[in-house]
């Protein structure tokens with residue numbers, strides 16, 4: 491049996507991930523789950539729900555709720571990382587400050603993502619060091635922490651030998667929708683994909699050896715990444731803004747006639763359109779705070795009062811994927827998933843040290859990427875620009891360089907000019923005083 495720690499235990503995603511773990515106890519038998527968060531009060535509430543979920547399955551798993559790194563990580567086999575530095579209050583500013591300058595306001599794309607990266611790199615490195623100090627030598631950190639692309643680059647640079655696998659659920663969420671459109675199971679799809687995290691393309695979508703990508707493209711150009719009858723798909727993000735995201739992919743399809751773009755590319759290709767259609771006073775952070783956040787804490791309050799667990803904590807692809815990846819590591823299954831890896835020739839016409847997102851076999855020694863080959867010039871050019879923005883941002887963090895931060899912002903495709911880049915950066919410095927290294 492294994493001991494597993496969840497860093498960022500106070501996340502609203504925790505109960506869903508725990509249910510997903512419970513569904514797979516046969517493949518990943520657990521003796522302990524440790525919840526670790528720097529905000530103990532918040533975490534304790536979430537742990538009430540997590541414990542109630544565990545109790546539905548077993549009484550033989552020991553639960554620890556702690557803010558002490560040693561208690562959390564001592565002798566553990568796996569760590570799930572899902573930290574949100576600055577919580578939703580800072581996500582709100584990441585979204586609203588750029589919007590106030592007429593620029594995309596998004597948690598991982600554009601200036602918001604860069605700001606979040608500046609907050610997250612050092613806490614992520616601190617977490618890695620705690621795990622290295624206390625956990626088993628064989629321990630893997632399976633990392634969902636955003637902005638994943640920048641976090642992956644920071645980890646590569648600062649802790650190159652750490653056992654961290656950086657993952658994101660957007661490719662599997664997209665595959666869930668593609669499967670819904672084709673009327674098959676997500677597990678039946680075999681896809682090829684290349685890019686950076688939140689910045690890539692599906693190049694093949696096979697079902698039973700037949701490439702269904704052309705058919706999917708036709709559908710998506712008409713309906714977006716939605717079935718005509720959206721009630722037929724089990725959407726994790728059933729809320730309006732995610733439906734909008736999956737619809738907004740339509741106008742960018744024509745730029746990639748052979749591929750299906752990751753929906754996040756809309757922020758880089760349609761920034762003006764996205765800004766025009768954004769509510770500058772009420773962003774995604776507000777929706778999440780008023781929705782997912784409130785309903786979890788309300789569920790916990792009710793449970794403590796009545797003993798009834800209102801919400802069954804639906805298991806979506808988010809929870810399923812992190813557990814699938816972990817089982818593939820634990821059992822050395824070499825299952826094929828899309829994850830972030832260091833390029834090292836996988837895509838020969840991108841820098842060898844780029845953190846790319848591609849199919850890889852997940853083994854107990856880590857991800858082994860499949861060779862992709864050269865990519866077209868247009869896609870390479872887009873990736874190179876985004877990569878430069880992210881790499882220079884990480885240099886800005888490690889060197890404490892204002893000039894490099896400004897370069898990173900200026901290079902980001904969502905930002906129209908150097909003057910706007912400087913204005914946004916200066917506002918974000920002010921807002922992030924408590925969190926950013928001095929630039």
Ligand code: G6P
Nearest residue numbers: 598636658659660663727774778
């Ligand atoms: C997807 C992305 C994550 C992102 C999340 C935001 O799952 O892969 O990187 O954090 O969406 O969802 P939310 O509901 O918080 O806007």
Ligand code: MN
Nearest residue numbers: 638658659660
């Ligand atoms: Mn993601």
